Amino acid sequence: MSATLESLAQRFRRCPVTGLQVNRDSELLIQANAVVAVVAMLVGALAAIGLVLTRWQAVHLLPADQYYRYLTAHGLNMLIFWVIFFEMAVLYFAGPVVLGCRQPAPTLAWGAFALMVVGAGMVDWMVFTGNADVLFTSYPPLRAHPNYYLGVILFAVGALIAVSLFFASLVVAKKEKTYSGSVPLVTFGATTAAIIAVITLLHGAAVYIPTWLWSMDIGNIDPEVYRMVWWGLGHSSQQINVAAMVSVWYLLGGLTVGGVVLNEKVSRMAFVLYVLFISMASAHHLLVDPGMGSAWKIWNTSYAMYLAVLASMVHGFTVPAGIETGQRLRGYTNGLFEWLRKAPWSDPGFSGMWLSLVIFGFMGGITGVTLGTEQINIMAHNTLRVPGHFHTTVVGGTTLAFMAVTYYVLPLIFRKRVAFWGMARLQPFVFGGGIVAMALGMIFMGILGMPRRHWDSSFAGSPFPVELPPASELVQVLFGVGGLLAAVGALMFIAIAVVTVFFGKPVTEEAIKAGASGIPQGVLKLPAQVHTGEVAERQHREGVKGTVVLVAIFFVCFIVYYFTNWKMLSFLWKVG
Amino acid sequence: MSTHEFHSAVVPPQGIWWSPAGKQEKTWIAIAFVWCLVLFAMMPFWHFKGGQNPSGIRYRVTPEAYEARVARFVQEYQVGEEGGMPMVAPPPGADVYLVGRQWQWYPALKLKKGVQYTLHLSSADVNHGFSLYPVNLNFQVIPGYDYGLRVVPNRSGDFRIICNEFCGIGHHLMVGKVLVED
Numbered sequence A: 001m002s003a004t005l006e007s008l009a010q011r012f013r014r015c016p017v018t019g020l021q022v023n024r025d026s027e028l029l030i031q032a033n034a035v036v037a038v039v040a041m042l043v044g045a046l047a048a049i050g051l052v053l054t055r056w057q058a059v060h061l062l063p064a065d066q067y068y069r070y071l072t073a074h075g076l077n078m079l080i081f082w083v084i085f086f087e088m089a090v091l092y093f094a095g096p097v098v099l100g101c102r103q104p105a106p107t108l109a110w111g112a113f114a115l116m117v118v119g120a121g122m123v124d125w126m127v128f129t130g131n132a133d134v135l136f137t138s139y140p141p142l143r144a145h146p147n148y149y150l151g152v153i154l155f156a157v158g159a160l161i162a163v164s165l166f167f168a169s170l171v172v173a174k175k176e177k178t179y180s181g182s183v184p185l186v187t188f189g190a191t192t193a194a195i196i197a198v199i200t201l202l203h204g205a206a207v208y209i210p211t212w213l214w215s216m217d218i219g220n221i222d223p224e225v226y227r228m229v230w231w232g233l234g235h236s237s238q239q240i241n242v243a244a245m246v247s248v249w250y251l252l253g254g255l256t257v258g259g260v261v262l263n264e265k266v267s268r269m270a271f272v273l274y275v276l277f278i279s280m281a282s283a284h285h286l287l288v289d290p291g292m293g294s295a296w297k298i299w300n301t302s303y304a305m306y307l308a309v310l311a312s313m314v315h316g317f318t319v320p321a322g323i324e325t326g327q328r329l330r331g332y333t334n335g336l337f338e339w340l341r342k343a344p345w346s347d348p349g350f351s352g353m354w355l356s357l358v359i360f361g362f363m364g365g366i367t368g369v370t371l372g373t374e375q376i377n378i379m380a381h382n383t384l385r386v387p388g389h390f391h392t393t394v395v396g397g398t399t400l401a402f403m404a405v406t407y408y409v410l411p412l413i414f415r416k417r418v419a420f421w422g423m424a425r426l427q428p429f430v431f432g433g434g435i436v437a438m439a440l441g442m443i444f445m446g447i448l449g450m451p452r453r454h455w456d457s458s459f460a461g462s463p464f465p466v467e468l469p470p471a472s473e474l475v476q477v478l479f480g481v482g483g484l485l486a487a488v489g490a491l492m493f494i495a496i497a498v499v500t501v502f503f504g505k506p507v508t509e510e511a512i513k514a515g516a517s518g519i520p521q522g523v524l525k526l527p528a529q530v531h532t533g534e535v536a537e538r539q540h541r542e543g544v545k546g547t548v549v550l551v552a553i554f555f556v557c558f559i560v561y562y563f564t565n566w567k568m569l570s571f572l573w574k575v576g
Numbered sequence B: 001m002s003t004h005e006f007h008s009a010v011v012p013p014q015g016i017w018w019s020p021a022g023k024q025e026k027t028w029i030a031i032a033f034v035w036c037l038v039l040f041a042m043m044p045f046w047h048f049k050g051g052q053n054p055s056g057i058r059y060r061v062t063p064e065a066y067e068a069r070v071a072r073f074v075q076e077y078q079v080g081e082e083g084g085m086p087m088v089a090p091p092p093g094a095d096v097y098l099v100g101r102q103w104q105w106y107p108a109l110k111l112k113k114g115v116q117y118t119l120h121l122s123s124a125d126v127n128h129g130f131s132l133y134p135v136n137l138n139f140q141v142i143p144g145y146d147y148g149l150r151v152v153p154n155r156s157g158d159f160r161i162i163c164n165e166f167c168g169i170g171h172h173l174m175v176g177k178v179l180v181e182d
Helices: A002-009 A024-055 A064-099 A108-129 A147-176 A185-214 A221-255 A264-285 A294-301 A301-330 A348-371 A385-412 A421-446 A473-503 A509-514 A534-544 A543-569 B024-050 B063-077
Strands: A012-014 A021-023 B057-060 B080-083 B084-090 B095-101 B104-106 B107-110 B117-123 B128-131 B138-143 B147-150 B157-163 B175-181
Touching: A021 A024, A021 A064, A024 A064, A024 A108, A024 A385, A024 A473, A064 A108, A064 A147, A064 A185, A064 A221, A064 A385, A108 A147, A147 A185, A185 A221, A185 A264, A221 A264, A221 A301, A221 A348, A221 A385, A264 A294, A264 A301, A294 A301, A294 B024, A301 A348, A301 A534, A301 A543, A301 B024, A301 B175, A348 A385, A348 A543, A385 A421, A421 A473, A543 B024, B063 B080, B063 B084, B063 B095, B063 B117, B084 B104, B084 B175, B095 B107, B095 B128, B104 B157, B104 B175, B117 B138, B138 B147
Parallel strands: B084 B107, B095 B117, B107 B175
Antiparallel strands: A012 A021, B057 B147, B080 B084, B095 B104, B117 B147, B128 B138, B128 B157, B157 B175
16 A cells, blocks of 8 residues: 555656646646647648648649648648647646646546547548548538548547546545645636537537448438537637636736736636537527528527627636736836736747737637627628638637747746747747738738638639739738748747757756746746735735726727627628 | 735635625626627617628528529529520519539529519538628528528629638639629
8 A cells, every 4th residue: 555655656746836746647648748739730830831822812822622631631730639639738737737636547548648649640641631621610511531530539539538537637636635725716717628628529429420420321411400510519619729728828827927816706707607608609600501590690699698708808807907916916016007018028928828818809809709790790701701810719819828838838847948948939929920910811801702711812714703802912911921920930839849848958946046048937936826915905905907908998999890890781782 | 804815826715715806807897798788789689770681581492492493593584694604684572593503603693783682592512602792791501401581782783602611622613693783
């Protein structure tokens, strides 16, 4: 017995920066999942370069079949493999590491990882051999090779096992009393992400298993029912991303500047709203479909009166307010914005997190709610406005947040100093700036009526010539340059991550004391995580003036954009 | 009385954390909630007061039956040919039948400005996307479903129908035509 205990104890180390008890199994699982996530991002980013250079009509690089093949690969590798492998790493961190407990069933966890790798490999193999030119959504009656669907199913089963091990870690930590009080907010947020993941993966099973059978000529698939259930997977999975991303915002706020939780009740309730209402968002994709009536569309697209939007608006206040409070507690109390001006902008963990927050809120959130309005969707459905929107949520938001947290995962979990530190400080700005420019280009192209998922914006060879307005060339340049800049930012990130993991110098206590390069300032000196006494009391009374100004600006932008779209809609042909 | 305690999101809160929110947070939540209700109310409101709604008349239909209906429609109202496609001019108020196929919109249409038609959309094979260009009116076209939309063209001109749902390798060739006359 004591031998078992001893061997178990040897699997823990005490993190010198955070004081957390980190177990070796979870640490290795985090590393493995993060490495595969970055490999998937590399595949997705290379595909993205081909796509940008094709849709930019002045270049028009790829032939049609390869364009659609790369588009399929880009969607799967970025939206599914990169994001979900990284989320598995987040779960192994937010469960066993944050709570300081052992990794439950490590062998099963490696089995889940293997299933996910095999599934992802099968999918990519099918796509790149031309056996699945059906795009990310694979709407029947378009049909791929059965092994394509099987690959997705294996990947999903693996993810489901990994998610259930996260729940197991909550039980283990509670039972073995590795923490006192309630789980920290980061873990709570990750728990909501995990619950949404279960909902999402069940939709995935409900749609991919029958489709797999159908691809072998067993049974029938109704194209409209497929679209509804598939988006129960497709859109809900984006809400895993939102919940995980918001958790990462809170985490990075604390690690970089000692950002605090203003009110546990408010932040947790907002997470709960995600769980309750998020899976209704399948409707966002069916607003101009023939299968459903308006009452169904209105109720579902609004997540039951926009209660999930309310949740995001709450986090949109509490996250910056927590950062403002943390900074003010550190002494940056002058005026409205000293806390923001003097934030650690040269720390990519901070700058990436803040850019993610701003891009997600101001661009992703506002455009998303607007496009998801039943009637406004008439002038946006399947135009380039849609990918313009979701590149500001899942890329400018989630991916950028995950990149930012990687700059802390590398020194804290891989225990390596971040390579190319000068480049790392610039990376979030290059990537974020590129995504913003690209998405703006896409949004304007969409407003001009240009379709998404379309190889030839000149429509050459079609029976009737299509004349594009001169402005379309200009916005294509914005799109093309932005897209290439974002690809450069992604490749910078990949180079930094790969070189750090395989060739990085170790983080030693001496290196931390000497303030060596490649160690973010929050790791060099972790800001205070708890504040009490007179300073805290005064800050509590004074509140967060800067954040109030920021959300007021946000709110005005929201109102203007939203009603401008209604005005634009009223100019269309009457339809009903 | 103990002073206020702040902690970060990685610190497990001790004791009871269910405490009242601050004034600023409460105000923002109230504003956000009212805004959410406005967002919600706008959609039913537009059904009563606005001119653009995706309601339509919606039926299930087999691709074969729909193709037969399109053929009848073309036979009845064909006035010419353009780009290898019959040009069809239905009378005001008529039911208009348009089908998306890999890879064409069939037939070409000639409509009158300011007149209401019921525009039926369906597909003969896979999903297609009806996108009236440059008006930017977009609807999903799904095999097995007839989507009948009452439309009123509000200006004359030579419009295109672009397919904006991926439908296979010839997707980009799928361009149709709608001529609207005064």
